[in-house]
Amino acid sequence: MSTPQTAWDMEVDVLVIGAGGCGLTAAIAAHDEGAQVAIVEKRDQPGGNTALSTGSIPGAGSRFQKAAQIEDSPEVMIADMARIAGHHDLSDVSDALAHMSAELCEWLVDRVPARMSLITDYCHVGHTVPRLHAPASRRGQDLMDDLLAGVARRDIPLAVGNPVQSLLTSPHGEVIGALIGGKGVASTRIQAGKVILACNGFAANRDLVKEFCPEIAGAEYFGSPGSQGEAVLWGRELGAGLANMGAYQGYAAVAYPHGSLLSWTTLEKGGILVNARGERFGNEDLGYSGYARMVLEQHSEVFAIFDDRIKAIADKEEEFVELVDLGGIKSAGNAAELAALFKLPADTLTRTLDDYNRAAGGQTTDSFGRRKFGLAPLQTQYWMCRVTPGLFHTQGGLAIDTHGHVLKPDGSRIPNLFAGGGAAGGISGHSGALGYASGNGLLTAMGLGYLSGRAAARELKAASGHKP
Secondary structure, three states, X not given: OEOOOOOOOEEEEEEEEOOEXXXXXXXXXHHHOOOOEEEEOOOOOOEHHHHHOOOOEXXXXXXXXXXXXXXXXXXXXXXXHHHHHOOOOOHXXXXXXXXXXXXXXXXXXXXXXXXOEEOOOOOOOOOOOOOEEEOOOXXXXXXXXXXXXXXXXXXXXXXOOOOEEEEEEOOOOOEEEEEEOOOOOOOEEEEEEEEEEOOOOOOOOHHHHHHHOHHHOOOEEOOOOOOOOHHHHHHHHHOOOEEOOEEEEXXXXXXXXXXXXXXXXXXXXXXXXXXXXXOOOOOHHHHHHHOHHHHHOOOOOEEEEEEHHHHHHHOOOHHHHHHHHOOOOEEEOOHHHHHHHOOOOHHHHHHHHHHHHHHHOOOOXXXXXXXXXXOOOOXXXXXXXXXXXXXEEEOOEEOEOOOOEEEOOOOOEEEEEEEOHHHEOOOOOOEEOOOOOOOHHHHHHHHHHHHHHHHHHHHHHHHHOOOO
């Protein structure tokens, strides 16, 4: 960190660093509270991990749930998250996000505006009722497009290809701006009353992943290449605390070699995963994040198997349909034909499917403890997809309070500095991947963007003598 020695090249009320879902949400929220805002993004286009996601955000007690006659509340959502994530460094932030999650979803639809609706087909991993709100396409890029349109509609400056070299501080340790500089371009000093870090996590930084998340360090990273951990590095220099650094979101079923997500609907609705020996190796109910480590531990090819009825549900998702069209999923009329498609031992695969179907039909207890079987027992026509485990994003980051202020280890604030999304600690437990519930990533991105943008603008108003 450094203190500027020359005049400022630009002055804004709120500087947002990062143009993913968190950054754009923060910018819109701060602007709508009356602040002058600017966004800088190091990569040549905005998006981050939001663009690669399914665009799904949980909202407990939203008007969309009420219209669908789904009973839900922040308290139920808090209980759901606590059940899988346990108590962790930012449990207070998790509770606060649950309480404002419905407000967030409604604000996105009403004010940005974003084209989102409630997903009612099924409950997602970690949730006991349908509460995820998403674009009809289940593509995060569609959500990003709506956020970008909202930024453009408000004439908020957005500069891509402008990486932050360092945060600038006063002699008293207050964050007062940032030094910006792209390739071949002279550095620019931007003064800001408040700075919001929305620059993603550290999953693309192999050294930091090995340091904090060693159990998944061997998995291929499938998220945004911009997740280099700058926020953690800057925070360390400023003396910030860190939170939940061992937590991450994995994905157990990335289609190989296509690189697209095999919809977890195929497993939630009753499908299974088998290794190259044709054997199951765990309880698929752990979810796509928690199960990623187990897939990695197979040290062999892994395959997802489901049936025609399950495929019909997954066919509602555009990415899944594209994967089918690309030939990434193959079908067969019986277990032996299915085994031949990928050269698996037919006898073992047949036995695996028979054992699983007996458990799903209530004739025996599942040997891995699975209790939710969806549409299983599986029926022919069978479908199979080769998959590989992936690391999608880290769930640890800077310690924050319930408004996104960055905190020191003693709980005091670093003046004028906020963080959200991957830059901040997440709400998916203290370590590992079992605490990740569907939508946690975007809830911390959009939710903390919304909270920090509003808080930054209101604090500036209060300091200037205007009513917040």
